[in-house]
Amino acid sequence: xxxxxxxxxxxxxxxxxxxxxxxxxxxxxxxxxxxxxxxxxxxxxxxxxxxxxxxxxxxxxxxxxxxxxxxxxxxxxxxxxxxxxxxxxxxxxxxxxxxxx
Amino acid sequence: xxxxxxxxxxxxxxxxxxxxxxxxxxxxxxxxxxxxxxxxxxxxxxxxxxxxxxxxxxxxxxxxxxxxxxxxxxxxxxxxxxxxxxxxxxxxxxxxxxxxxxxxxxxxxxxxxxxxxxxxxxxxxxxxxxxxxxxxxxx
Numbered sequence: 001x002x003x004x005x006x007x008x009x010x011x012x013x014x015x016x017x018x019x020x021x022x023x024x025x026x027x028x029x030x031x032x033x034x035x036x037x038x039x040x041x042x043x044x045x046x047x048x049x050x051x052x053x054x055x056x057x058x059x060x061x062x063x064x065x066x067x068x069x070x071x072x073x074x075x076x077x078x079x080x081x082x083x084x085x086x087x088x089x090x091x092x093x094x095x096x097x098x099x100x101x
Numbered sequence: 102x103x104x105x106x107x108x109x110x111x112x113x114x115x116x117x118x119x120x121x122x123x124x125x126x127x128x129x130x131x132x133x134x135x136x137x138x139x140x141x142x143x144x145x146x147x148x149x150x151x152x153x154x155x156x157x158x159x160x161x162x163x164x165x166x167x168x169x170x171x172x173x174x175x176x177x178x179x180x181x182x183x184x185x186x187x188x189x190x191x192x193x194x195x196x197x198x199x200x201x202x203x204x205x206x207x208x209x210x211x212x213x214x215x216x217x218x219x220x221x222x223x224x225x226x227x228x229x230x231x232x233x234x235x236x237x238x239x240x
Binding site: 025027028029032069073076092094095096097098099100101 | 150152154156158192216219220221224233234235236
């Protein structure tokens, strides 16, 4: 590691209170693509549910283009994709459901 | 009203027993069964996954809605999670109402709504692979 500035701008911004921590809960095909059921992410303050998913998708190529094909639940309540999240929120990414028979 | 997610085989008889009461002139049940094929392609087993706290919440909401709309006396919904073999029940719904028409309609409403809103997912396993079923993506 050299002493060059870290690429994680968001981490520096944290001290200034300009980022939020979100716990992402992942299921089914999204969990499988990510290789995890849970991810802790830092996102710029003002980030939406969709925006936080896009941050994950930037890391997981298999999730590209899926932001409009999943639903979002904040702290166990369905919310519209453009809902602004708060620090400490839990965001569940809900792929199209297929329970029943 | 009893709403359950279970990792064990569903005891359908127990659900039916609980809705069998003298005031219920009509009892209707729905059993969702693991089929051995998907459009002719052999299925070897299924796996169901749920976001459990939300799935329970959503199932209860659907049950209450059915109770109010059709004046049901009893509603029982149980969904299985985990690995299921062919022929096993993935979901059992039992409703009891004073008359049959309400029981039929409510039972159908519950399974149809469940399939579109409750955060539960099905993975189908074939001899040569497996796929998560995502209805809207499939069109």
